[in-house]
Amino acid sequence: MSARPDICLVGVAKSFGVDGRRVEAVAPINVRLAGGQMTALVGPSGCGKSTLLRLIAGLEATTEGTITIGAETPDALRRRAGLAMAFQDPALLPWRTVEGNVALGRALARKPRDPKVVRDLIALVGLSGFEGRRPAELSGGMQQRVAIARALAGEPELLLLDEPFAAVDALTRDRLNTELPPLWEARGASSVLVTHSVAEAVRLSDRILVLTPRPARIAADIAVPLPRPRGAEVLASRAFRALCAEVTEALRVHQYPDTVAAQ
Amino acid sequence: MKPGRGALSGSPEAEIFGALRRGVGVALVLLLWELLARATVGSYIIAAPSEITRHMLGHADLLGRALATTLGSAARGFLWGNLAGALLALAAVLMPRGERLLSTLALLVFCLPLVATGPILRVLYGPGSGPQVTLAAMAVYYTTFLPVLVGLRAAPQGWFDLVRSYGRGPVTVLREVRLPAALPYLVAGLQIAAPAAFLGAMVGEFTGAERGLGVLTVRALRALDLPATWSIAVIAAGVSMLAFAAVGALGRRLDLAPPEVLLAPPVARGRRPWANLAEAGLATAVTLLLWKGSMELFGLPRFFAKRPEDVWGYLVAAPGADAHRARLLGALGETLAMAVPGYLAGLLLGAGLAMALTLRPRLSGAVIPLSIALRSIPIVATAPLVVWALGREATGTIAVVALMIFFPTLIACQHGLARTPRAVLDLFAVYAASPLRRLLDAQLPAMLPALFASARMAIPAAILAVTTAEWLATGRGIGALMATVASTSDYGMLWSAIALIGLAAVLAHALVAALERRVLARTSPEQLAR
Numbered sequence: 066m067s068a069r070p071d072i073c074l075v076g077v078a079k080s081f082g083v084d085g086r087r088v089e090a091v092a093p094i095n096v097r098l099a100g101g102q103m104t105a106l107v108g109p110s111g112c113g114k115s116t117l118l119r120l121i122a123g124l125e126a127t128t129e130g131t132i133t134i135g136a137e138t139p140d141a142l143r144r145r146a147g148l149a150m151a152f153q154d155p156a157l158l159p160w161r162t163v164e165g166n167v168a169l170g171r172a173l174a175r176k177p178r179d180p181k182v183v184r185d186l187i188a189l190v191g192l193s194g195f196e197g198r199r200p201a202e203l204s205g206g207m208q209q210r211v212a213i214a215r216a217l218a219g220e221p222e223l224l225l226l227d228e229p230f231a232a233v234d235a236l237t238r239d240r241l242n243t244e245l246p247p248l249w250e251a252r253g254a255s256s257v258l259v260t261h262s263v264a265e266a267v268r269l270s271d272r273i274l275v276l277t278p279r280p281a282r283i284a285a286d287i288a289v290p291l292p293r294p295r296g297a298e299v300l301a302s303r304a305f306r307a308l309c310a311e312v313t314e315a316l317r318v319h320q321y322p323d324t325v326a327a328q
Numbered sequence: 329m330k331p332g333r334g335a336l337s338g339s340p341e342a343e344i345f346g347a348l349r350r351g352v353g354v355a356l357v358l359l360l361w362e363l364l365a366r367a368t369v370g371s372y373i374i375a376a377p378s379e380i381t382r383h384m385l386g387h388a389d390l391l392g393r394a395l396a397t398t399l400g401s402a403a404r405g406f407l408w409g410n411l412a413g414a415l416l417a418l419a420a421v422l423m424p425r426g427e428r429l430l431s432t433l434a435l436l437v438f439c440l441p442l443v444a445t446g447p448i449l450r451v452l453y454g455p456g457s458g459p460q461v462t463l464a465a466m467a468v469y470y471t472t473f474l475p476v477l478v479g480l481r482a483a484p485q486g487w488f489d490l491v492r493s494y495g496r497g498p499v500t501v502l503r504e505v506r507l508p509a510a511l512p513y514l515v516a517g518l519q520i521a522a523p524a525a526f527l528g529a530m531v532g533e534f535t536g537a538e539r540g541l542g543v544l545t546v547r548a549l550r551a552l553d554l555p556a557t558w559s560i561a562v563i564a565a566g567v568s569m570l571a572f573a574a575v576g577a578l579g580r581r582l583d584l585a586p587p588e589v590l591l592a593p594p595v596a597r598g599r600r601p602w603a604n605l606a607e608a609g610l611a612t613a614v615t616l617l618l619w620k621g622s623m624e625l626f627g628l629p630r631f632f633a634k635r636p637e638d639v640w641g642y643l644v645a646a647p648g649a650d651a652h653r654a655r656l657l658g659a660l661g662e663t664l665a666m667a668v669p670g671y672l673a674g675l676l677l678g679a680g681l682a683m684a685l686t687l688r689p690r691l692s693g694a695v696i697p698l699s700i701a702l703r704s705i706p707i708v709a710t711a712p713l714v715v716w717a718l719g720r721e722a723t724g725t726i727a728v729v730a731l732m733i734f735f736p737t738l739i740a741c742q743h744g745l746a747r748t749p750r751a752v753l754d755l756f757a758v759y760a761a762s763p764l765r766r767l768l769d770a771q772l773p774a775m776l777p778a779l780f781a782s783a784r785m786a787i788p789a790a791i792l793a794v795t796t797a798e799w800l801a802t803g804r805g806i807g808a809l810m811a812t813v814a815s816t817s818d819y820g821m822l823w824s825a826i827a828l829i830g831l832a833a834v835l836a837h838a839l840v841a842a843l844e845r846r847v848l849a850r851t852s853p854e855q856l857a858r
Contacts, residue, residue, distance in 0.1 A: 122493055143495035150493040156486035160508045169504065173494035219494065 069100035069255050070135030070142075070222055072121060077130035078280075079116055089280035090116045093130060096274065096283060100135075103249070103256045105266035107312060108276030108284075114259045117281060118227050121257060122150055134223060134255075142223065146174035149221035151229040155212035157200040163187060164196040167214045174219030186214040189248055206237035213245055217252065224249055224256035230265070242268055247294060263316070267308045268295055275315040285315035375558035383555035384563075390544070395563060397540040398529050401457050405464020406525035410518060412465065413472030421480040421506065422498070431477075432611040432834065433618070438470035439788045439833035442528070443795045443807050444826045446535035447814035451632055460532030460540065467528025468521035470788070472514070479513025480506045515579040522575050523568035530564065531796065535814075549800060608838075615830075634823035642820035656809070656824055660832070663805035666722060667794040670729025671786060677730065678737025679779050686745050686771055687763050699738050714797075725797045725805075732793035737782040744778025745771050773851040780844035787836050791829060 079091040090113040098104045106114040119125045121132060123139030134142050142148055149170065157166045167183045187196055190210035200208055209229055216224060230238045246269055249256055260266050266273050267289055275285040289308060291299055299305055358377050365376030375383075384391060416434055420427040442463055449459035487505045533542025541560055548556035616636045623633045630638070643653050685692035714728045748771045756766040798807030806825055813821040 123495075124489060124492055140495075143493065146494045146496075148493065150489070152486050152489065154484065154486045156484070156490045158487065158505070158508065160511075173491060173496055173500065173504070225493075 069253060070137075070147075071100045072098040072104075072223070072255060072257070073133045074098075074121075075131050075133075077117075077120060077127050077132055079113070079120055079125065079128050080280075091120070092280040092282045094281070094283060096286075098255070098257065098272070100255050101253055102271040103246075103258060103269060105258045105260060105270035105273045106276060107260060107263065107266045107273055107316065108281060109278050109316065110261060112276050112278050113281035114276050115227055117276075118150075118225055118257060118259050121223075122148060122225050146176075146219060147221060148223040148225060149174070149216035149219045150225040150227065151209075151212050151216045153228040153231050155200070155205075155208040155232075157208055157211055157215075159200050162197050162199060163192060163203070163211050166200065166211055167218050170215035170218030174221070176219060183218060186218055187211075189217075190214045191244065204237075206233045206241065209233055209241065210245075213241075213248070217248060220252075221254055224254045226256065226258040228259050228261070230260075230262075238262075238265070243296075250293065263309050263312045266312060267291070267305060268300065273308075273312055275312060275319070277319045284319040285312070287311055287315070373554075375554045379555040380558050380562055383559045387556075387559075391541075391559065391563065394539060394541045394544050395567070397457075398460075398526065398533065398542065399567070401460035401532065401540065402464050402525040402529035404457075404461045405466075405528055406468060406521060408461065409465030409468035409525065409528075410472045410521055413469035413517065413521075414476050414514060416469070416473050417476035417480055417510075420477055422502075427477075428607055429611055429614060433615065434470055434473050435788075435837055436615060436830050436834055437466065439791055439830055440466070440826060441791055441795045441807070441810060441829050442467070442531045443799045444810040444814065444822055444829075446532055447811075448632075448822070449532070450536050452628075455536075455538065457537070459535065460529045460537060460542075463532035464525040464528035467524045467531075471520045471524060471785075472517035474785075475513040475517040476510050479510030482513070483509045511582075512579070515575065515582070519572055519575040519579065522571035526564065526568050526571060534800075546800075611834075632817075632819050634819055636827075638820065639824050639827050643824050652821065652824065656806075656821065656828060659804075659806040659809040659825075660828060663794055663798065663807065666725040666798075666805065667729055667790050669722075670726040670794065671733060671790045673726065674730035674733025674790075675737050675779070675783055675786060678734045678782070679741045679775070682738050682741035682745055682775065683767055683772070685742065686767055692742070699735050725794060725802055728797040729790050729793045732789050733782075733786040736789070737779070737786065740778040740782040741775050744775040747778075748774040776851050777848060780840065780848065783840050784837060784844070787833055787840070791833060795829075 074094050074096050076093045076095060077091065078089070078093045080087045080089045082088075094117070106117060108114045116125065120127055121134070121139060123132075123143045132139050134148075137147075139148075158169065161169060164180075164183055164187065167186055168178070168180075171177075171179065171183065184193075184196065187193060190213055192207060192210060192214070195203065195207070200211070203211065209232070213229065216226075230241055233241065242265060258266070258269055260269075271289055273285075273287045273289060274283050275287065276282065277284045287308065291302075291304060291308070295305075361374070362376045362378060365374040365379070368374055416430060420430045423430075445466070446459060446463060449462050453459050453462075483505050487509075488501060491501050491504060529540070530542040530545065533540040534546055537543050541564060545557065545560050547553075548560060620635050620637075623635055634642070641649075643649055643656070646652075681695070685695060714724060714731065752770045752774075753766070756770055761769075794805065795807030795810065798805040799811040802808065806829065810822060810825050813819075813825070
């Protein structure tokens with residue numbers, strides 16, 4: 066992956082019309098996310114962080130403001146298949162095998178067919194031997210790994226992860242958090258991760274944007290200067306815990322502004 | 329679900345034992361049937377299996393040729409009808425704005441009474457198999473259209489987002505998501521279509537064909553030839569069940585997961601009343617335009633092909649319109665007096681039995697396979713027998729309508745009941761709630777969407793059943809009226825009757841759909857969300 070595009074949001078806002086009322090999902094946001102970094106968007110449920118991600122993906126149109134990725138609009142990047150997205154629901158096609166689903170990621174991205182790349186990716190996510198299985202035969206964690214492999218199969222310049230581990234049990238999630246980062250670090254794509262797990266955000270990302278309840282604004286912008294790979298000793302470190310505490314505090318202050326005011 | 333079934337049928341002893349038990353069961357039924365027939369030999373209702381066998385063997389050649397003819401027409405109608413249904417569904421998905429209009433038109437054409445369209449098609453095509461094939465196609469396209477439409481739309485949002493996130497358009501969505509997702513729904517539609525096509529071809533043959541099982545049916549009825557009528561009914565039932573089973577086996581061969589919901593509730597797009605009114609107005613206008621336009625396009629003679637304004641004149645403006653109207657409405661009244669009780673009885677009995685079976689699960693193991701088999705029997709082909717058995721009074725016709733609706737409703741409701749969420753059932757189990765309480769509070773709400781879907785599908789079925797029974801057996805009501813005026817070339821009355829039935833069907837459908845939305849908004853709003 067040669068290109069590591071910056072993501073630039075200028076005055077980006079989004080509101081929806083619901084039953085004739087306007088609901089503001091994202092308040093005007095200005096931020097620049099450096100290329101090749103992983104940025105985590107953290108915030109309470111329903112705060113609009115997934116909407117922000119969909120705006121970056123070009124799946125929704127902004128109500129105001131502009132987003133540029135490298136020198137392109139999200140739509141342009143999407144149209145030349147420069148981005149890949151992993152969803153909360155693995156969204157595997159049930160009639161395709163594991164191999165077929167991963168290969169679909171390449172096909173949709175208009176990359177030439179390459180069974181070796183597909184098989185290597187399946188091996189990389191630890192599913193060798195399961196190539197011929199259907200999604201229904203896999204556990205939730207395995208399905209999510211197939212979805213990650215599918216996202217990587219298209220060789221994206223920008224990887225968008227929308228709570229990809231939310232539906233996975235805690236132990237599996239921990240394992241995926243350990244095993245998967247090296248995959249995309251090696252590929253060097255720019256990436257944005259939406260999560261509401263503080264530890265996950267600190268562990269995976271280079272920078273954390275804490276968002277307020279709806280409409281989403283940037284409440285805190287926290288750099289994560291921890292060394293990589295982030296093995297057990299990093300997770301046990303004081304720096305790691307301090308960062309977790311900082312993010313948690315930022316979340317608390319903005320989630321319950323009333324309680325803060327009362328103190 | 330698979331391992332259990334595999335383990336049971338895996339052992340050869342169990343297989344032999346099962347076959348033995350089925351064999352004994354069939355023999356027992358045949359014996360009872362024979363005895364019953366012999367006991368009631370004076371009343372000309374039931375032909376004994378021995379008589380039927382003798383008739384079949386004695387006329388094997390004739391019956392075989394007739395069956396081949398009907399099968400040929402049914403197969404061609406099956407092909408064209410399903411093709412039309414699938415393409416219509418595709419068109420509706422690709423043009424979401426036109427979906428309501430397309431659905432309404434599709435329903436309207438499906439509700440056209442075969443009793444009337446048969447003679448008209450006969451005039452249009454002349455001699456030959458054209459009308460049979462067309463009627464067979466018309467009998468199947470709607471039951472394929474609906475499930476395929478649901479299947480094309482049923483994919484989760486995430487799959488569409490996935491394709492869009494790669495910047496790919498509607499064509500890729502269609503190829504990678506919609507079409508594969510719709511495949512099991514198509515197979516389910518084809519399964520229902522297989523017996524329906526056979527029935528449509530038979531009804532097509534009622535109206536002046538030269539060969540086929542339908543011709544033999546009419547002949548046997550006229551001659552009060554009991555063994556012949558029963559033989560044909562048995563053959564029709566057997567072929568339908570085989571066709572139903574064959575498509576089912578094909579689906580299993582393809583290893584398709586059975587679809588979740590076959591008939592989704594109507595989409596409520598226009599929230600404001602004026603939007604619905606405007607849509608109804610548009611549908612009416614398009615219908616009238618198609619009606620008149622196609623007749624003008626093909627240059628059909630006015631004497632035979634009445635335009636909308638001719639029907640208006642016949643019923644409202646022309647001299648004698650009062651008498652025409654009185655005759656038509658009188659016949660409609662007679663028909664409704666049969667159709668409505670039969671419709672309600674079929675629905676209530678089907679839903680009631682499905683609910684009763686959840687209280688007695690052991691029983692359902694025996695009843696459900698039987699009713700799946702019986703659903704595929706063309707009830708209409710057996711209508712004369714039912715009317716003979718129950719008399720030409722109201723009971724017979726009502727029973728035919730109810731029977732026609734009963735089996736599909738039973739199976740749909742059974743399916744709906746089985747979709748009660750596991751967690752809800754567990755909740756009731758935790759509190760050791762009585763089966764009745766569980767049924768009323770948990771399972772009944774889960775069943776309602778299926779019941780309403782059946783209620784909508786039952787409208788055309790009721791029209792088909794009541795008009796055919798009136799025509800073949802009782803000689804009353806709008807079915808008999810249409811048969812009479814078709815034979816006397818009173819085409820003004822015939823087209824008026826068609827228009828009235830079409831209007832009644834669409835109104836009934838709208839009524840059920842409105843009731844459905846109102847009830848489901850309370851019991852299962854998630855069903856209406858899309």
